[in-house]
Amino acid sequence: MRVIGLRIVDEHCASYPDCRKWLVNWIADVRASEWTSFHDVRLRYASASFLAPNGVIFNVKGNQYRLVTRIAYQTGVVLIEWLGTHAEYDRKYP
Numbered sequence: 001m002r003v004i005g006l007r008i009v010d011e012h013c014a015s016y017p018d019c020r021k022w023l024v025n026w027i028a029d030v031r032a033s034e035w036t037s038f039h040d041v042r043l044r045y046a047s048a049s050f051l052a053p054n055g056v057i058f059n060v061k062g063n064q065y066r067l068v069t070r071i072a073y074q075t076g077v078v079l080i081e082w083l084g085t086h087a088e089y090d091r092k093y094p
Contacts, residue, residue, distance in 0.1 A: 001030050005080030012083040022061045036073050
């Protein structure tokens with residue numbers, strides 16, 4: 001898979017460096033993956049949640065942070081849309 005929106009990760013990690021290792025590992029894992037559906041994502045990330053249309057929310061570092069993505073399964077692209085603390089997520093996506 002191709003990952004787009006890495007600037008969001010860099011900006012977030014500047015304020016919250018404790019999640020950088022988790023995110024670096026996640027990016028490497030996604031790049032090595034070939035997801036064709038949300039089911040494929042759930043096989044690797046059991047706590048991932050579906051957000052229509054083609055949105056997937058990942059719990060980062062024990063659910064301290066949330067990562068909101070859009071996945072184009074046909075073209076193999078994962079777009080990082082938003083990354084923040086769980087509390088920020090609750091305010092943004094009530």
